Amino acid sequence: MLTKKPVTGMRDMMPDEMEVRNYVLNTIRDVYTGYGFIQIETPVCEHLSNLMSKQGGDNEKLIFKILKRGKKLHLDTAETEEDVSDMGLRYDLTVPLCRYYSAHKEELPSPFKALQTGPVWRADRPQKGRFRQFVQYDIDILGEPSEIAEIELILAMTDVLDKLTFKDFTIRINDRRLLFAMAEYAGFPEDEYESVLITLDKMDKIGMDGVLAEWREKGYADSSIELFSNLLAQITRDQAGIEICRKALTGILDPAVCDSLNKIISVVGQVSRAKVDLVFDPTLVRGMGYYTGTIFEIAMSEAEVSVGGGGRYDKMVGKFTGQDVPACGFSIGFERIMMVLMEKGFVPPDQRMKKALLLDKKLDTEALIKVFGEAQEERSSGKTVNITNMKKNKRFQMETLSEQGYTDIQDIYSKGE
Amino acid sequence: MLTKKPVTGMRDMMPDEMEVRNYVLNTIRDVYTGYGFIQIETPVCEHLSNLMSKQGGDNEKLIFKILKRGKKLHLDTAETEEDVSDMGLRYDLTVPLCRYYSAHKEELPSPFKALQTGPVWRADRPQKGRFRQFVQYDIDILGEPSEIAEIELILAMTDVLDKLTFKDFTIRINDRRLLFAMAEYAGFPEDEYESVLITLDKMDKIGMDGVLAEWREKGYADSSIELFSNLLAQITRDQAGIEICRKALTGILDPAVCDSLNKIISVVGQVSRAKVDLVFDPTLVRGMGYYTGTIFEIAMSEAEVSVGGGGRYDKMVGKFTGQDVPACGFSIGFERIMMVLMEKGFVPPDQRMKKALLLDKKLDTEALIKVFGEAQEERSSGKTVNITNMKKNKRFQMETLSEQGYTDIQDIYSKGE
Numbered sequence: 001m002l003t004k005k006p007v008t009g010m011r012d013m014m015p016d017e018m019e020v021r022n023y024v025l026n027t028i029r030d031v032y033t034g035y036g037f038i039q040i041e042t043p044v045c046e047h048l049s050n051l052m053s054k055q056g057g058d059n060e061k062l063i064f065k066i067l068k069r070g071k072k073l074h075l076d077t078a079e080t081e082e083d084v085s086d087m088g089l090r091y092d093l094t095v096p097l098c099r100y101y102s103a104h105k106e107e108l109p110s111p112f113k114a115l116q117t118g119p120v121w122r123a124d125r126p127q128k129g130r131f132r133q134f135v136q137y138d139i140d141i142l143g144e145p146s147e148i149a150e151i152e153l154i155l156a157m158t159d160v161l162d163k164l165t166f167k168d169f170t171i172r173i174n175d176r177r178l179l180f181a182m183a184e185y186a187g188f189p190e191d192e193y194e195s196v197l198i199t200l201d202k203m204d205k206i207g208m209d210g211v212l213a214e215w216r217e218k219g220y221a222d223s224s225i226e227l228f229s230n231l232l233a234q235i236t237r238d239q240a241g242i243e244i245c246r247k248a249l250t251g252i253l254d255p256a257v258c259d260s261l262n263k264i265i266s267v268v269g270q271v272s273r274a275k276v277d278l279v280f281d282p283t284l285v286r287g288m289g290y291y292t293g294t295i296f297e298i299a300m301s302e303a304e305v306s307v308g309g310g311g312r313y314d315k316m317v318g319k320f321t322g323q324d325v326p327a328c329g330f331s332i333g334f335e336r337i338m339m340v341l342m343e344k345g346f347v348p349p350d351q352r353m354k355k356a357l358l359l360d361k362k363l364d365t366e367a368l369i370k371v372f373g374e375a376q377e378e379r380s381s382g383k384t385v386n387i388t389n390m391k392k393n394k395r396f397q398m399e400t401l402s403e404q405g406y407t408d409i410q411d412i413y414s415k416g417e
Numbered sequence: 418m419l420t421k422k423p424v425t426g427m428r429d430m431m432p433d434e435m436e437v438r439n440y441v442l443n444t445i446r447d448v449y450t451g452y453g454f455i456q457i458e459t460p461v462c463e464h465l466s467n468l469m470s471k472q473g474g475d476n477e478k479l480i481f482k483i484l485k486r487g488k489k490l491h492l493d494t495a496e497t498e499e500d501v502s503d504m505g506l507r508y509d510l511t512v513p514l515c516r517y518y519s520a521h522k523e524e525l526p527s528p529f530k531a532l533q534t535g536p537v538w539r540a541d542r543p544q545k546g547r548f549r550q551f552v553q554y555d556i557d558i559l560g561e562p563s564e565i566a567e568i569e570l571i572l573a574m575t576d577v578l579d580k581l582t583f584k585d586f587t588i589r590i591n592d593r594r595l596l597f598a599m600a601e602y603a604g605f606p607e608d609e610y611e612s613v614l615i616t617l618d619k620m621d622k623i624g625m626d627g628v629l630a631e632w633r634e635k636g637y638a639d640s641s642i643e644l645f646s647n648l649l650a651q652i653t654r655d656q657a658g659i660e661i662c663r664k665a666l667t668g669i670l671d672p673a674v675c676d677s678l679n680k681i682i683s684v685v686g687q688v689s690r691a692k693v694d695l696v697f698d699p700t701l702v703r704g705m706g707y708y709t710g711t712i713f714e715i716a717m718s719e720a721e722v723s724v725g726g727g728g729r730y731d732k733m734v735g736k737f738t739g740q741d742v743p744a745c746g747f748s749i750g751f752e753r754i755m756m757v758l759m760e761k762g763f764v765p766p767d768q769r770m771k772k773a774l775l776l777d778k779k780l781d782t783e784a785l786i787k788v789f790g791e792a793q794e795e796r797s798s799g800k801t802v803n804i805t806n807m808k809k810n811k812r813f814q815m816e817t818l819s820e821q822g823y824t825d826i827q828d829i830y831s832k833g834e
Contacts, residue, residue, distance in 0.1 A: 002737045003464045004520040007504050010460035012517050014524065018456040022446075029439075033769070034796040036803025039435040043427035043550050044461070044536065045481075047420045064462075067482040067502050069540050075501065078492050084501065085484055087424050100429050103421040107431065109821055111805060119461065123486050133460050146806055148776065151789060159796070266782045271789045273797070320419045356453070359565065365683045372568060372688045379451040379576070380690070386453025388528060389563055400526060 009124070009132035020341055021135075023348035025117065028137055028160050028332065035156045037115035037139050042096035044119065045087045050099055052088075055316055057289045059091040062122040064132075089121040093138045094290075094313070094329060101142050102320035111143035113152075117334070129339055140329035142317065147260045149328040150294050150312070154268050154278070157298065157308060157330055162274035164337065165346075168301040169274070172281035175261060175294050176311070178245060179285065181253035186228035188220060194289075196220070196228075201285035208232075235282045239265055242280050260294070290316055294328065302340050308332040353383045355408040356401045358390040362414040371412055426541070426549035437758055438552075440765035442534065445554055445577050445749065452573045454532035454556050459513035461536065462504045467516055469505075472733055474706045476508040479539040481549075506538040510555045511707075511730070511746060518559050519737035528560035530569075534751075546756055557746035559734065564677045566745040567711050567729070571685050571695070574715065574725060574747055579691035581754065582763075585718040586691070589698035592678060592711050593728070595662060596702065598670035603645035605637060611706075613637070613645075618702035625649075652699045656682055659697055677711070707733055711745065719757050725749040770800045772825040773818045775807040779831040788829055 006012050013021065029039070045066060052060050065085035067073065078084045090096050093116045101112060117137040124130060139156060141149040154171060161169055179200075183193045199214045206214070208229070215225045231248055235241040239262055246258040261280060268278050286295045286309060293312035300307050310330030318324035355378065357371060375385040390411065391397045398409050423429050430438065446456070462483060469477050482502035484490065495501045507513050510533045518529060534554040541547060556573060558566040571588060578586055596617075600610040616631045623631070625646070632642050648665055652658040656679055663675040678697060685695050703712045703726060710729035717724050727747030735741035772795065774788060792802040807828065808814045815826050 001739060002467045002470055002516065002519075004516055004737055006460050006516075006520075007462050007464055010462055012460070012521065013458035014521065015455040015457055018458060022456065031796075034799070034801050036771070036773070036801055036805075038432040039439065040432055041430035041435060043423050043429070045424050045427060045538075045550065047424055050419045053419055064486075065484040066506075067484055067498060069481075073498070075492075075495050075498070078495070081484060081490070081492070084492065089483075099419065099421055099423075102419075103423075104429065104431065109817060113803070121462075133462065144806065146778065148804060148806055151785070152804060155789065155793070159793075263782050263785065267785045267789055270786045271793055273793060320421055322418060352450070354453070361563070365680050368568070368680065368684045369687045372572065372684055376572065376576075376688055376690060379448075382451075384451050384453055386530070387565060387569060388453075389561065389565060404526060 009126035011131055011133075017338070017342060020346055020348060021338060024164065024334070024338065024341065025137070027163050028117075029115065031160045031163055032115045032139055032156055034159075035113070035139075035152055037113045037156070038109075039115045039117075040097075040100060041116065041118065042090070042093075042100050044089055044121075046090045046096055046099070048082065048086055048088045050095055051091065053095075053319060055095050055098075055290050055319065056091055057287055059122060062124055063088040063091060064121050064123055091122050092120055093118065093136050093331070094140070094316070097138070097140055097142075097329075098316045098320055098327070101325070102317055105325075111141050111149070114138075114140045114142065116140075129335075131335070135334045137332040137334045138329055140327060142325055142327045144328070145314075145326040147263050147294075149326075150260075150264045150296070151267050153310060153328060153330040154264065154296065155272055157332060158268070158272045158274040158276045160332065161298070161300070161307075164341070166300055166302065166337075166340075167275060168277075169298055169307075170277040170279060170300075171268075171296055171298050172279055172284045173261065173264065173294065173296040174281055174284040175257050176291050177257050177293060178249075178253060178261075178282065181249045181257075182228060182231060182245075182282070184252050185231065185249055186224045188224045188228070192218075192220070197285050198287075200283060201287060203283045232282060237279045237281055239280065241282065245282065257293075264294070286311060296330075300340070302344075303336055305336065306333065307336045307340075351405060353408070354386070354404070354406045355383055355410070356386045356388065356406040358388060358394065358397065358409065358411050360411070360413045361389055363412065364414065367412075367414060426543035428548055428550075434755070434759060437763055437765060438755060441581065441751070441755065441758065442554070444580050445534075446532065448577045448580055449532045449556055449573055451576075452530070452556075452569055454530045454573070455526075456532045456534075457514075457517060458533065458535065459507070459510075459517050461506055461538075463507045463513055463516070465499065465503055465505045467512060468508065470512075470736060472512050472515075472707050472736065473508055474704060476539060479541055480505040480508060481538050481540055508539050509537055510535065510553050510748070511557070511733070514555070514557055514559075514746075515733045515737055515744070518734055518742070522742075528558050528566070531555075531557045531559065533557075546752075548752070552751045554749045554751045555746055557744060559742055559744045561745070562731075562743040564680050564711075566743075567677075567681045567713070568684050570727060570745060570747040571681065571713065572689055574749060575685070575689045575691040575693045577749065578715070578717070578724075581758070583717055583719065583754075583757075584692060585694075586715055586724075587694040587696065587717075588685075588713055588715050589696055589701045590678065590681065590711065590713040591698050591701035592674050593708050594674050594710060595666075595670060595678075595699065598666045598674075599645060599648060599662075599699070601669050602648065602666055603641045605641045605645070609635075609637070614702050615704075617700060618704060620700045649699060654696045654698055656697065658699065662699065674710075681711070703728060713747075717757070719761075720753055722753065723750065724753045724757075768822060770825070771803070771821070771823045772800055772827070773803045773805065773823040775805060775811065775814065775826065775828050777828070777830045778806055780829065781831065784829075784831055 066087040290313045291311040292314045295311035297309035312328040314326050483504040707730045708728040709731045712728035714726035729745040
């Protein structure tokens with residue numbers, strides 16, 4: 001007997017959920033198209049060497065690798081996974097986007113406002129609500145160095161959440177350059193900045209005390225730890241906090257970083273039609289190693305965790321072409337949004353009229369021509385018409401159709417009866 | 418430097434093509450939904466044991482296999498591909514559908530009219546117009562033994578082709594049971610029927626003379642070859658041909674097969690709004706091993722090859738559950754249809770109004786709030802508004818935007834100028 005269950009950690013989509021997924025995918029595309037984003041697609045398989053180029057952080061440990069084929073596979077002499085594999089399933093859409101842009105940039109508009117959606121794979125330990133195949137929905141702007149990119153991305157995503165009837169969401173924003181300036185100001189060793197920030201990133205989970213304890217464990221100077229935490233304590237989570245940073249970090253931090261953060265917060269705060277709370281958060285780090293500037297993350301009161309995030313990664317295209325290109329992107333946590341919507345019992349609007357015809361099995365060809373002919377007319381006017389044979393347990397059949405939203409159910413008997 | 422090209426045999430989708438693909442995908446879904454098909458989805462990864470269960474014919478040789486992970490992988494002792502791999506990328510949507518149906522049938526309507534689309538993978542030798550990742554679009558009816566299933570499937574697909582502005586297509590229809598009856602009538606050895614038909618399937622490529630020669634090479638009796646080819650010569654490609662089979666194969670062929678073919682041809686011929694030529698073709702075999710009854714295939718004058726096909730496979734669900742379930746499906750050749758549309762220069766209807774705003778870089782926050790605020794209004798009324806910084810070579814920038822369909826391009830200068 002063959003195996004009925006899907007493979008470990010991946011799931012089958014039931015029709016009810018698919019209907020909501022389609023609605024959400026179309027809504028997102030519709031909103032993003034309104035901002036001039038254009039859709040592209042890359043293969044789900046990517047060169048293993050691209051996937052393992054240290055752009056993906058911890059995700060590089062979670063790659064599903066694909067076996068080499070034919071004469072390229074030598075199992076007898078194989079020692080490492082790279083000996084038997086040359087491709088992997090993508091773990092995000094950003095690395096493939098930069099490859100794509102590098103290959104096709106002459107044919108693409110500048111700036112290039114890309115829209116992408118599709119599944120990605122991570123061989124995570126399976127757990128509730130977390131799957132090894134999941135959909136991402138990304139927008140990215142390549143070739144735009146100014147904060148217009150950030151404003152467009154953040155406005156577009158608030159618009160999406162608004163259209164999906166979400167209320168009360170908070171966007172936290174920060175800049176990697178500000179974080180590095182804080183580490184420099186505190187006098188941490190330069191080659192430890194990354195490590196200092198990786199600890200800071202755990203704030204949500206272990207609290208400020210936990211962060212301090214981990215810094216001490218790592219053996220950093222008490223003076224540095226004190227300088228950093230004192231500065232952090234002074235910074236308010238608003239535009240005034242940005243000015244505090246500007247002053248405290250004079251000579252270390254490029255003031256353009258502060259100007260840019262101010263502009264983004266002011267414009268989005270004034271313009272977004274969604275009720276969005278856009279706050280400056282000097283503790284926001286975001287794990288992925290590739291960010292170089294602004295970073296942002298959305299949380300909703302309805303979801304326990306972040307439902308999306310992004311930032312600027314000006315150094316990734318250069319890994320493909322040798323020439324850096326300013327880039328900024330935002331990835332929506334599609335599966336998390338779906339989870340909240342399904343738990344809410346969300347029903348997509350504008351369902352079509354559904355009619356079912358239950359046929360007597362004795363209908364002759366002439367009668368069938370009539371039934372199918374009339375159904376074709378109604379279908380072409382936008383109605384769903386489901387033609388099926390009448391079952392012995394017609395009552396149960398009708399109940400089931402009713403549950404599926406069929407409001408008009410008709411029996412078609414042969415003339416003789 | 419990282420690799421810019423996509424992996425061998427797979428391709429990047431450019432924005433123009435993506436727009437057409439989206440339109441076609443939505444059109445197909447819209448039509449199929451009108452017939453009461455409901456969408457589901459399965460993971461792209463499938464148990465290798467399911468994929469290699471002899472349901473997939475030659476496709477089983479073309480599977481992309483996924484490397485085992487962690488403690489399950491023992492490269493040092495590995496001898497076969499199955500030692501190092503337990504999953505593969507699906508090569509079609511039918512095997513996963515039967516797994517899905519077996520796992521969830523209690524929660525699904527009966528009959529279950531399934532709609533599925535998504536990429537599938539085959540490690541074919543790369544060649545023009547043929548890719549290793551490609552999209553399939555399938556409809557299947559599970560649990561319906563009568564020809565209502567065939568009629569609904571064929572009507573739905575003719576409707577799709579009609580909506581996509583295709584004219585002049587031919588559907589050939591046959592039944593596996595009729596083919597086996599012909600082989601029995603001619604007196605071929607029973608365990609050679611499959612092989613006899615595999616040769617007949619090459620008719621399109623090698624002609625009747627080629628088929629006869631190959632049968633002789635295989636060492637079949639001259640009397641069998643003569644009986645088969647004489648019968649074939651008598652059978653006209655129309656409903657009269659079905660009656661010739663009924664008479665010639667009396668006692669061998671169940672007459673219900675002829676009744677069913679007649680009903681399908683009559684109803685579809687009368688009802689379809691598309692100009693479809695539905696012909697009985699006693700030489701149609703279709704390669705895949707799993708078909709058990711009706712088989713059909715569409716060709717269009719605009720494409721050199723078949724653009725879709727399907728048939729009845731009543732024995733596949735039983736491989737998962739031990740209990741056979743009547744099943745009939747149709748798979749549209751999505752990539753071939755796309756190729757024809759792109760060659761025709763097809764443009765999707767109903768494009769939205771596109772406006773571009775070119776911003777002076779000196780705009781202050783107040784001016785940006787005004788610009789983005791007004792854009793939000795226009796976006797919410799369905800317009801695309803693309804906001805971008807003005808470039809030094811503004812003339813070129815405007816030309817490019819114009820090529821992308823921006824009919825309204827405005828400069829926004831700061832007040833000072």
